[in-house]
Every structure is written in C-alpha cells, then in structure tokens.
Amino acid sequence: MTTCTTDDCNRQTALYLCTDCIVELDSLLADVGPLLQFIGGAIDQTAVTRSPGASGGGGGVAKSRPAMNVDAYLLRAWLHQLPARAYEEAADNAKAGEILYMARDWVGKARDLVWGPEDSRVYGRCEEPLDGEAEGDDPIPCDGRLVAHPDDITVKCPECNAVHNVSDIMDKLRHKVRGEPMPPAGVRELLRAKAKAIITKKDIENWVSRGKLAYVLDHVSSISRDRKIYYPGDVLKVFEDMRARSRALM
Secondary structure, eight states: OEEOSSTTOOOEESSSSOHHHHHHHHHHHHHHHHHHHHHHHHHHOOOOOBOTTOOTTSOSOBOOOOSSOHHHHHHHHHHHTSOSOHHHHHHHOTTHHHHHHHHHHHHHHHHHHHHOTTTOEEEEEOOOEEOOSSTTOOOEEOOOEEEEOTTOSEEEOTTTOOEEEHHHHHHHHHHHHTOOOBOHHHHHHHHHHHSOOOOOHHHHHHHHHTTSOOOEEEEOOSSSOOEEEBOHHHHHHHHHHHHHHHHHHO
16 A cells, blocks of 8 residues: 555555546546547647737738647647556556646647637547448447537537437546456456555455445356456455555554
8 A cells, every 4th residue: 555646646545546546547548539639730720920020000021930830749749658548557657646747737738729728628439339331230339529618517429419418428437447347366366466455355255245345247147156246446446445444543
C-alpha cells in the first residue's frame, strides 16, 4: 500500500494511481483520438496580419500568413505520446502521476484549440449497433462522435441520431477501469503481479459474504456448481478499503 503518484492526491492505493485518478486519466485519454482527428484543421489555421503602422481603418498592407499554427502542431505531437489505456499505466508505470499531469495539460489545451473553451466535451464514440451490410452480418457499431456541452445531461449522435445519457456513458467508462472478469485464482495472481496485493482465497470469500464484493456467474448448470468470477478492479478497491480501515484502527 502506497500513496497515489498524482501531485496533491494523498489517497492510499496498491497501484501507482488511485481509482479516482484512473477514471480521470481514462476520461482524458478517451478524448485523444477525436482530438487528433480534428486538430489538423487548427494546425492549418492562418491569420492575415497588418503591418505595425497600419491605421485603425485597415489601411495597412497585409503581411504574409504563417505556414501553420505551431502550438497546434506541437500539441498533436504531444498527444501522440500519451498512452492508450489508463489502467496499464496505473499498474506498471511508477510515473503514472506525471502522465496524468501531462494529459490534463495537453488534452485541456487541445480541447480549447479544437472546440473552444468550455464549448463542448467529447464523450467518445457512439457504438450503437447498426444493421449489418448484408443479411446475417453482425451489427456494425456506429462510429459517430459524441460531443455535447459540459452541462448537458444527454448527447445525440450526429450519425445515427441515437440519444445517450451522459451518466450512462460515464458508467461505461468506469466499467472499463474494472478490467475483464476472471476466476478468483486469476484475479489474485493478476493483482499480486501488477499491484503487489497479496489476497487469499479466504479474503475474497469473506468480502463476498459481508456484501463488500460483487461477483458475476460465468457458468450456470444444474449438474455442476456455479462458477463465480470477479472484476479485478472491484477486488482491488475492496482490498484497498480494508487496508485503509485497518490502518485507521491501528
């Protein structure tokens, strides 16, 4: 158990980022793809300037325009340096807090440059199932970009017109942080390797019986016993909570 590596965050965690900082980083990284897609327009923006001696009436001679927006060009290069996933950084990168700091700065500046300050917020891709191109094909996820004002509670896809609740989108984001569900032995091995968290089989059984840990059923059969599987992120959160409670009682 250690402290989150993000500056000014004093939360206890077994990873290099606490759960709240993982969610924040994942939210920032979700904007990187759309920003890279549209930042080219900002790079190509140019402005005609007047000579210093020009009068207020616009009588000056137009000077040559800059070849590109250098700030936007640098931002594009910096955005390419950001990782794809937050959880891997939290598990493996001892400087994950610095990654979050840079993502806050670079993504924030890119948002202002591409969409304007506080005018819109990107919530990722729509992914609403569309009809396949041919009969029998699997549904194709809609690739529409979800953009809304920060205060909006819903966002409408410009491609398929599906309406999404922002709260549902954020729940899906937090779900990604939980990882893929797996059997208890796999969870314990993963967290021991990635988070240096030593968790026993009895610990998990105890947390489940006390209602602190939820599980899902991977296999239901009338012959064999049901197999319970768990989200690694859920197990890690309970582990961190229990450790913090033990420390408080010491």
